[in-house]
Amino acid sequence: MSVIEVRGVDRSFVVRRRSGRLRRASTTVHAVRDLSFSVEAGEMVGYIGPNGAGKSTTIKMLTGILVPSAGSLRVAGYTPYAERAALAQRIGVVFGQRTTLWWDLPLRDSYDLLRRIYRIPADRYRENLDTFTDLLGLGPLLDTPVRQLSLGQRMRGDIAAALLHDPDVVYLDEPTIGLDVVSKSNLRDFLRETNRERGVTVLLTTHDLVDIERLCSRVMVIDAGRLVFDGSLEGLHGLGEARRTLVVDLVEPARRSTYPTRRRCGSTGRDSGWPSLPRPAPRRWSPPSLPPTRSPTSPSWSPTSRT
Amino acid sequence: MRSTVSLWFAVAHRSFRRYSTYRAATFAGIFTNSVFGLIISFTYIAVWKQNPTAGGYDVADAVTYAWLGQAMIMTVAVWSGGATDDLAARIKTGDVAIDLYRPVSLLGWYLASDLGRAGYHLLTRGLAPMIFGALVFDLHYPANALVWAQFAVSVVLAVTVSFGVRMLVSASAFWLLDDTGVKHLAAVFAMFFSGLAVPLVLFPGWTSDVAQALPWAAYLQVPADIWLGKHQGLDALAAVGFQVLWTVVLLLTCHLVLARANRKVVVHGG
Incomplete structure (x- = not known):
């Protein structure tokens, strides 16, 4: 059974900006367009794409804090935005750039509040807390205020904190951001372990492809609001030509047959960290296509508009 | 239901503890309140020397009022501060998204948190300057246990009314992204109409009646008048009823505003 079902979801925002002294122009920005995918129970899926591609918007819709403009969503049998409170009991969220903990309180107090918020049975709470304290090495930190x-x-x-109430689904929004290599590796081990032991479905957003390589059997790539790839990591590597040009300057001239210059070599893209998507032709650098002159309505930093 | 109540108690307790970690700030605040208490007391003594029955107070009433005012500033959070400021900050940073996806009421959570804070401020910033004032001046005290009880209820309601006002100010950040301007404006109103600057009973003619009907009267004037025994019997009940009324009106308004804010964030994007 699919735990997450997304069918034809659109999400647009209206952005207003000043277009004159008093006038404001409204433009509609599509954060997500015609998004469809489903995730089975126990899967661990990577969700990647450049900044502004629509990853966080998708996660916000899946937690129910954003209503889709069109299309339908189901998570763990609930419609997120309509049944947010009921859904909250079944999902856990980690925002790498925000904390769900209480800044001035010791870690233990945050967990105790979460126990009450999610009404976790006392024995289950103790069991989970013991497990996580052990696996994540939280023991010495429990009495430290989060700000420290x-x-x-x-x-x-x-x-x-996201796992204490035994959620079925966990969204991890850049959980390894800013972490060092060792911490990242330990965190990945823990996530893999949790996914295997508890059968938690994981949707992982990241900019670090190593996260995906180590954890996910399936990757979804989103770009400009559209899902452009959904499949295995190998498939993603195979998709792009992922070629790069290697220019070799030799100290001494060599025989052409031994050192062919400007030959294009195949690459797996693995070492680059980010596979390049198919390109029509070898790219030559050309200046970005800016309009040659700025129109008078351009932003105020342009000296010509200050009249 | 019982688990919800226990959650609110846990939140209030944690909030109390949170404020209690900043001891230096507490001592500095008590010192400031005491100094201002002295300044205002001497000012009032001078005023009541000119007019010994101004506003129906005698000079001891007036000096007591001055110290009650100092005690209530932080307890009620007259200007601003408290849990509602946390909300405004969380709206600005976007952390409010985390509050929204939790299966608890935003209003209940912040109210519990603010009551916990008020409890801490009452025991420190409220009690300490009051004791200092009592040592320096001859003050009036509640006549009997009933008046003490009425005063206690009135203080809690003063906090809830002030919370309602501050919550609306903070919620404006959902639309304005920053509530600083609204907060400053609200602080001026609160300072003036709570009776912190000048007791509302001193306001001339009908302005006094108007001021005493506004929600800010519930901050200081009403609890002070109960303490001083100006409201007796049914009159005391009416005074508390006035606070209850504003609490209900403001919390309902907060509820509606937060529902709209929620809709705005959820439907239109934040």
């Missing part, structure tokens, strides 16, 4: 935790410590605290 380092980023890596806080992130571990946040991940435990």
Whole structure:
């Protein structure tokens, strides 16, 4: 059974900006267009794409804090925006750039508040807290106020917080952002373990492809609000030509047959961290296509408009 | 239901503890309140020397009022501050999204949190300057246990009314993105109409009646008059009823405004 069902979802925002002294022009920005996918129970899916592609918008719709402009969503059998409170019991969210913990309180107090918010049975709470304290090494941190935790410590605290109420689905929005290599690796081990042991469905947003490589069997790529790829990581690597040009300057001239210059070499794209998508032709650098002259209505930083 | 109440208590308790971690700020605040209490007391003594029955107070009433005012500033959070400021900050940073997806009421959460804060401020910034004032001046005290009880209820209601007003100010950040301007404006109104600057009973003629009907009267004038025994019997009940009325009106308004804000964020995007 699919835990997450997204069918033809659109989300647009109206952005108003000044277009004159008093006039304001409204433009509609499509954050997500015609998005469809489904995630099965127990899957661990990577959700990647450049900044502004619509990842966070998707996650916000899946948690119910944004209503889609069109299309339908189901998470764990609920329509997120209509049944937000009921859904909240079944999902956990980690925002890498925000914390769900209480800044001035010791970690333990945050967890106790969460126990009450989610009405976690006392024995289940103790069991989960013990497990996570153990696996994430939170023991010495439990009595430290969150504001005194380092980023890596806080992130571990946040991940435990998201899992305390045994959610079916966890959204991880850039959970490894800003973490060092060792912390990232430990966090990944924990996530893999949790996914396997508890069968939690995980939707992982990240800019670090290594996260995806280590954790997810399936990747979805979103670009400009559209899903452009949904499949295995190998498939994604195979998709792009992922070629790069290697120019070699030799100290001494060599025989052409031994060192062919300007030959295009195939690459797996693996080492680049980000596979390049198919390109029509080898790219030559050309200046960005800016209009040659600025119109008088251009922003006020342009000296010509200050009249 | 019981678990919800226990959650609110837990929130209030944590909020109390949170404020109690900043001890230096508490001592500095108590010192400031005490100094201002002295200044205002001497000013009132001078005023009541000229007019010994101004506003129906005698000079001891007036000096008591001055110290009650100092005690209530932080407890009621007359100008601003408290849990509602946290909300405004969270709206600005977008952290409010986290509050929204939790299966608890935003209003209940912040009210519990603010009551916890008020409890801490009452025991420190309220009690300490009051004791200092009592040592320096001859003050009036509630006549009997009933008046003490009425005063206690009145203080809690003063906090809820002030919370309602501050919550509306903070919620304006959902539309304005920054509530600083509204907050300053609200602080001026609160300062003037709570009776903190000048007791409302001193306002001339009908302006006094108008001021005493506004929600800010519930901050200081009403609890002070109960303490001083100006409201007796049914009159005391009416005074508390006035606070209850404003609490209900303001919390309902908050509820509607937050529902709209929620709709705005959820439907239109934040």
